[in-house]
Amino acid sequence: MNDTFDLDVVVRSLGYVLVDGLGFTLALTLTATVGGIALGIVLALMRQSSRFYISKPAQLYIDVARALPLILVIFWIYFLLPYVAQWVIGSARPVAVGARTSAFVTFTLFEAAYFAEIIRSGLRGIRKGQMDAGYSLGLNYWQVMGSITLPQAMRNMLPVLATQMIIMFQDSSLVYVLSLTDLLGAASKVAQRDGRLVEMYLFATLVYFLISFVASQLVQKLHMRVATPR
Template sequence: MEAFDFAAVVQAFPYLMQGLMFSLKLTAFSFVAGIVLGTGLALVRHLDVPVLAPLAAGYIALMRSIPLIMVLFWFFFLIPLLLQWVTGAARPTPIGPVYTAFITFAMFEAAYYAEIIRAGLNSIPKGQYEACRALALPMSRTYGLVILPQALRAISPILLTQTIILFQDTALVYVLSITDLLGAASKLAQRDSRLVEMYLAVAVIYLVICVAASQLVAYIRKRNAQAALA
C-alpha cells in the first residue's frame, strides 16, 4: 500500500465518471425497455394468448438459459450477417457496439422482468378479477388500472434487486470495447500502469452504488410489509 497512488485516482475520477454515466444510462434504458417488453411478455403468458403464449415462453426460456456475454457476441457478430442476407447488401450491415449493448441488454432483461411480473400477476387475489368483471370493466382497464399497479407495487423490491444485478452486468460491455465504468478504468490502468488503483476505485464505486440501492430495496420491502399489515 506504500506504492498506492491516491493522486492517480483523483486525476482519473472525471474520466471514470464519464464511464459511470454510460453504465447508468445503459441501466436506465434497459430497465425501462425491459419493463415495457417484460410486461407485454408477462401478460401474454398470464392470459395464455393462443400462439403468442408459447412463443413468449420460448423467448423467456432462451434468454434465461444463455449467458448475457454470449447474447452480446451473437447480436454483435450475427445480426449484421442476418441483415446482409435479408437486405441483399454486398457487405454485413454494422450495428455498432453501443446499439448492440442497449438492444441486447433490453431484450435480455425483459425475460427476467417478465417472469417477475408474471409472478406478481399470479399473486393478485382472484377477488380483484371478479370485482372488475362485476363492474364490467374492459380487460385493458382491468389490468391497466387495477391489476398491474397492485402487482408492480408488490414486486417492486424484486424488480429493484434485478436492476442492481443489471447495473453490475453492464461491466460486460467491456468486451465490446465500450467505455463504461470498467472500460474507462481498464484504459487508464493500461495507460498509466496503475492497475491496482484503477480497479480498486471501480470496485469502491460499484460497492457504494449497490449498497445504497440495496438499502432502498430493504426500505421498500419494509414499507410494503407495513402497508400489508395496516
C-alpha cells in the same frame, strides 16, 4: 507495474472514469430497465394468456434467454444485429450498428425475460376476485389488467424489480468485452495506460460497491414500505 501505491492516478482520471465511464454504465442500466420492464410486461401478459399460440412463444423467449450466459448473448447480438438490420430494411450489406447500440439492445432484450417472470409472479399474486369484480363492472380483460391488476402487481414487485436493476448495473461491466467505455472499461484503459492496475481496479470496485450498497439499502426501505399494510 509500479511497486508503490499511488492514488494520484485515481484523482487525475476521476472525470474520465466517473463522467464517461460511470455515465455510460448508468445510462445503459436505466435505459435497459425502462425498455426491459416495458417488454417484460408484454411477455408476462402473453404468458398469462390461455391461448397457447400466444403463451408458448413468450415462454420460449423467456426460457431461452434465462438459459444463456449474458456474455454469450452480448457477442451473438453484436455480430448478428447488423445482419438482422440488413434484413429488416432490405439493405444490400450488413448495417453498421455499433457496439453501443448492440449493448443497449442486448441488455433490454435479455433483462426483459427476468422482468417478465417477476411481473408474472406479481400478477399471479393478485386475487382472482379483483378481476371478477372488474368484469362485473363491465370492464374487458385489458381494462382490468391496466386499471386494477397490473398497477397492484407492479407496486408489490417494486423491490424485486429494483433488485434486478442492481444486478443489471453490476452485469453491465460485461460490455467491457466490446471495448466500450463503461465504468470498468474506463478504469481499465487508465490502468493499462499508466501501469496502475491495482489502484484503478480497486477504485472501480469501490464505486461498484458503494452504488450497489446504497441502492440495496434503499431497496430494503422500499420493501418495508410496500409490505406495510394500508
